[in-house]
Amino acid sequence: xxxxxxxxxxxxxxxxxxxxxxxxxxxxxxxxxxxxxxxxxxxxxxxxxxxxxxxxxxxxxxxxxxxxxxxxxxxxxxxxxxxxxxxxxxxxxxxxxxxxxxxxxxxxxxxxxxxxxxxxxxxxxxxxxxxxxxxxxxxxxxxxxxxxxxxxxxxxxxxxxxxxxxxxxxxxxxxxxxxxxxxxxxxxxxxxxxxxxxxxxxxxxxxxxxxxxxxxxxxxxxxxxxxxxxxxxxxxxxxxxxxxxxxxxxxxxxxxxxxxxxxxxxxxxxxxxxxxxxxxxxxxxxxxxxxxxxxxxxxxxxxxxxxxxxxxxxxxxxxxxxxxxxxxxxxxxxxxxxxxxxxxxxxxxxxxxxxxxxxxxxxxxxxxxxxxxxxxxxxxxxxxxxxxxxxxxxxxxxxxxxxxxxxxxxxxxxxxxxxxxxxxxxxxxxxxxxxxxxxxxxxxxxxxxxxxxxxxxxxxxxxxxxxxxxxxxxxxxxxxxxxxxxxxxxxxxxxxxxx
Numbered sequence: 001x002x003x004x005x006x007x008x009x010x011x012x013x014x015x016x017x018x019x020x021x022x023x024x025x026x027x028x029x030x031x032x033x034x035x036x037x038x039x040x041x042x043x044x045x046x047x048x049x050x051x052x053x054x055x056x057x058x059x060x061x062x063x064x065x066x067x068x069x070x071x072x073x074x075x076x077x078x079x080x081x082x083x084x085x086x087x088x089x090x091x092x093x094x095x096x097x098x099x100x101x102x103x104x105x106x107x108x109x110x111x112x113x114x115x116x117x118x119x120x121x122x123x124x125x126x127x128x129x130x131x132x133x134x135x136x137x138x139x140x141x142x143x144x145x146x147x148x149x150x151x152x153x154x155x156x157x158x159x160x161x162x163x164x165x166x167x168x169x170x171x172x173x174x175x176x177x178x179x180x181x182x183x184x185x186x187x188x189x190x191x192x193x194x195x196x197x198x199x200x201x202x203x204x205x206x207x208x209x210x211x212x213x214x215x216x217x218x219x220x221x222x223x224x225x226x227x228x229x230x231x232x233x234x235x236x237x238x239x240x241x242x243x244x245x246x247x248x249x250x251x252x253x254x255x256x257x258x259x260x261x262x263x264x265x266x267x268x269x270x271x272x273x274x275x276x277x278x279x280x281x282x283x284x285x286x287x288x289x290x291x292x293x294x295x296x297x298x299x300x301x302x303x304x305x306x307x308x309x310x311x312x313x314x315x316x317x318x319x320x321x322x323x324x325x326x327x328x329x330x331x332x333x334x335x336x337x338x339x340x341x342x343x344x345x346x347x348x349x350x351x352x353x354x355x356x357x358x359x360x361x362x363x364x365x366x367x368x369x370x371x372x373x374x375x376x377x378x379x380x381x382x383x384x385x386x387x388x389x390x391x392x393x394x395x396x397x398x399x400x401x402x403x404x405x406x407x408x409x410x411x412x413x414x415x416x417x418x419x420x421x422x423x424x425x426x427x428x429x430x431x432x433x434x435x436x437x438x439x440x441x442x443x444x445x446x447x448x449x450x451x452x453x454x455x456x457x458x459x460x461x462x463x464x465x466x467x468x469x470x471x472x473x474x475x476x477x478x479x480x481x482x483x484x485x486x487x488x489x490x491x492x493x494x495x496x497x498x499x
Contacts (some may be wrong), residue, residue, distance in 0.1 A: 001035060003400040004427070007354065008040040008100070008261070008362040009033060013386075014056055014329040015373035016044075016078075016365075023080035027091035034095035036393060037400020040259070041092050042100040042231045042362065044329075046077065046085050050110025050200075053078045056329070057102070058233065059109040059200065062145050063217050064152045066224070071147035072110060089226055098228040100261065101221070105214060105242075106234040107200035108157065111140030117159045119173030127172065127184065128193040134176055137167055141175075141201055152220055155213045162201040172197055179206040185239045188274055189266075198237045205239040215249045222254060229259030232283060236264050240278050247282055260284065261323045261360070265330070265337065267292055269312050276321050284360060287314040287322045291339070294326060294352075298345030301483070302439045305414040309352065319358030326350055327364045333384045334375045346389045347461070347485050348436045354399040355434050355487065356419065357407045361399070367392055391461030395487065397497045398460065402430045402489055410446050415439035418478065422449035429493040433457060435480040443479040450474045455490055460497040462486030 011026055026043065033041065045057025048065035052072040057079075065071055066082035075081065080088075089099050118136050123129040143157035160177045163185060167173055174180060184196040185205060196202060204210055221227070232243060243260075251257055262283040264275050272285050290313040297304040314322040326349045330337040341349055346367065353361040365371070366386040374383045405422035416437045423431025431452060435444050448455070448470050457468045457476065464486045470476040480486040489497060 001037065001400065003037040003039050004402075004404050004430075005037075005399050006039045006360060007037055007396060007399055008042055008323070008360065009038045009368065010042045010325075010328055010362055010364050012044040012056070012079075012329065013332060013364070013366045013371050014335055015332075015371065015375065015384075016056070017373075018053060018078055021080050021084070022078075023084035023088040026088040027084075030088075030091045030095045030097060033092075034097055036396045038097060038363070038396065040098045040100055040229075042261075043085075043088070043102065044079065045102045045104050045233075046079065046082075046225070048072060048074075048077060050108075058104055060104050060107065061110045062143075062148060064220070065145070065148055069145075069147040069151075071145065086225055093226065098259070099226075100229045100231045100259065101225065101227040102231045102233060104233040105203060106198055106237050107202050108143060108162075109200040111142055111157075111201065112144045112146060113140065113142035114138045115141045115159050117141060118176040119165070119167065120176060121167075121171045121173050124172055124192070126193040127195075127197065130174075131171075135173075137173070139165055139167070141165065153213065153216065155209075155216075157201075161204055161207055161210050163204040164197045164202045165200070175204075179204050187237070188240055188271070188278060189236055195237055198234055202237075205242045211242065211245070215246060218246060218250050219253055222250065222258075230261075232260060232262040235262045235275065235283070235285075236266060240275060244279050244282050261286065261362075263330075264288075269314060269317055272314050273318060276318065281321060284321050284323050285314060286328075286362075287324050287359065289313045290315050290322075290324055290353075290359075291326070291331065291341075294341045294345065294349040295339050297438065298342035298349070302415060304438060306417045306436070306438055307411045307414055309417075315359040322359040323362055324353035324359035325362040325364065326353065326367065328362075329364075332366065332371075332386065334373075334377055334382060343387060343389075344483055345438070347391050347395070348438070350389060350392055350395050351434050351436060351485050351487065354395045355403045355421070355432060363392070363396065391485070391487075394461045394497050398432050398487060398489060401496055402427075402432050402493060404430050406449060408447050408449075410444055413444075416442045416444060416480070418444045418446055420446050420448050422451060423490075425451060429490040431490065433476070433478050433488040434485065435478045435488075436485040437480050437482055439482065441480065441482040441484075443477050445475060445477045448474045448476060452490075457488040458491045458494045459486045459488050460494060467491060
């Protein structure tokens, strides 16, 4: 199926089970995903973690080990082996699904050898304020990757490759060397004085040898895996000049432009817009403010004004650069950025990102497949079950097949809103109408456009069974149940959507 609109799936969640063999699972699901209308799959970090095969890949150890070498007590990563990873990408490509690789270039963990280094401890609440005199410590800042033995690269990461770290007493320290003597790297964020440091050994981008090595690795990674683009992690903590330079290098080498989406976790729209501008509009950003609007709307229920759902969002301000999402691996329960959208509101939220003109939507794995997992919080073992989102398959299909044409908004009621897509005359039966309520059941009279005059419409989600006829001008009245959504398509296309 040739989808009319792009849709990304985040094909993992934080607690995906080790025995789930994600790479093999992705390969097996490629046909199903393509049939739904998924055009891009974001896969998790594929390289060796400092915690071996039990961590999702964000505690980066060796970027060149994709599950090929016996390092950190394992050959495979949490998700499988290098061969399985490459096979998954090839399977997705067979079904015309592009692959976005999760790239974590902010920090490294699990150094192989200690070094005697000098650090300046900082005030954790103001990291540009130093505490006491410089001190010598022993730190695992030398990475030699003995299990790999120099294959693919013989670069040794040492303390000059890093800006800062956390010592054994959990103090954050700025490493003293020729690149770091001037302080932390300059960033766009001034949170905590300077937000360069996040975790582990923080990578030093003022070191030209680091930049050279990461460019070399980028070329190797694309050649090895055949990936089509990147999801870039922790952008808020990385020198904003690096990724444009890195992408220019890859673009010149491969004579192509790589699709990039990035995590700049910030609720302030001004901060997102500033990063987009400084990086020359090279990287689309996740619309964090919209996610928080969804969470607020789901928690406040009828106290939330649906007309304001897009207020102060990247989708409203710069839709071409917005990646929209409902939940992700960071926001799911028991995570550090836990902010899940309540289950009842998820169909509404997904309709808002999938069936409108603005933004590039990203569907979360747990929304499509569900998830169940156990972890510890505040000393207690907690089991979480995330249910599949009702109607999500149908919403993706409507986006893929029908959600085109002029959009008309009917955001004229605090608790009952809707919009229509007129469709395209070259695509018979295309177009759709959407109504949602965060309060009582109701109905909304909306204009489908004159090309839809006299046509009949059927609901493909929302548990409505009426057939609605548009009048001679293309107007019709579309009902919805309380705290629910209804999506209406041309009666002749109903069977294309029921999946």
